[in-house]
Amino acid sequence: MFHGAAQAVTQDEVMAGAARLYGERLAQLRATRSLDDNARFAARIAAIAWPLIEQAKRDYPASASWTWELHTTSDEQENASAMAGGKLLVGSAFADRLSLNDAEMAMMLAHEICHVVLLHNLREHEEALRLEPHWTTRPYAELEHAIDNDTSLMRKLARINLSQEEEADREGMRLAARAGWKPAELARFFRKIERSSHTPHFGSISHPAPAQRARAARELAAALEAGR
Numbered sequence: 001m002f003h004g005a006a007q008a009v010t011q012d013e014v015m016a017g018a019a020r021l022y023g024e025r026l027a028q029l030r031a032t033r034s035l036d037d038n039a040r041f042a043a044r045i046a047a048i049a050w051p052l053i054e055q056a057k058r059d060y061p062a063s064a065s066w067t068w069e070l071h072t073t074s075d076e077q078e079n080a081s082a083m084a085g086g087k088l089l090v091g092s093a094f095a096d097r098l099s100l101n102d103a104e105m106a107m108m109l110a111h112e113i114c115h116v117v118l119l120h121n122l123r124e125h126e127e128a129l130r131l132e133p134h135w136t137t138r139p140y141a142e143l144e145h146a147i148d149n150d151t152s153l154m155r156k157l158a159r160i161n162l163s164q165e166e167e168a169d170r171e172g173m174r175l176a177a178r179a180g181w182k183p184a185e186l187a188r189f190f191r192k193i194e195r196s197s198h199t200p201h202f203g204s205i206s207h208p209a210p211a212q213r214a215r216a217a218r219e220l221a222a223a224l225e226a227g228r
């Protein structure tokens with residue numbers, strides 16, 4: 001096996017790739033003057049996100065040494081995303097459209113933070129290698145590109161993507177609850193997603209239906225509030 005082959009895919013490699021892509025995305029946003037361009041929104045997000053990140057560092061100690069980064073943008077394309085190693089980007093347009101209050105924002109951020117601390121990116125790469133072993137002999141950068149662009153591979157990864165979304169919903173609510181947010185208020189985030197969806201009862205092959213997410217969130221919130 002030669003150096004850099006995908007067979008050797010490690011969390012360090014996934015984080016390095018994510019840091020590069022994150023840097024490129026920030027540069028694009030900076031060039032269009034849409035990076036951290038709303039000081040009030042940036043301050044609000046920072047006040048909600050950093051305590052959740054501190055909670056995640058305590059609960060998932062491997063993430064404590066990462067260089068976490070948080071930025072905001074007014075770019076309409078951006079909802080909320082988190083890349084491997086703790087690189088977060090939050091869009092103000094989406095938050096405005098749904099008029100998210102602080103608890104709902106905390107739920108959205110905790111979901112993203114859980115994708116990162118649960119190493120979902122790395123697990124997805126490992127699953128890709130299991131499904132299509134020919135990638136093991138190719139450079140990691142090619143696999144990284146294929147995971148976001150090769151529709152045949154993406155279809156095969158839909159099952160793991162779906163289970164990762166459900167896990168991020170669940171563990172995200174638990175994380176935010178440990179950080180002090182009320183579960184019932186967190187669950188309202190999913191109600192807003194459901195209401196804003198034109199087809200609440202239909203998911204995609206990689207994402208659960210909004211109505212199903214909302215029901216699961218209400219059930220988990222009730223269990224957490226009952227101390228179960």
Ligand SMILES: [Zn+2]
Pocket residue numbers: 111112115165168
């Ligand atoms: Zn997600």
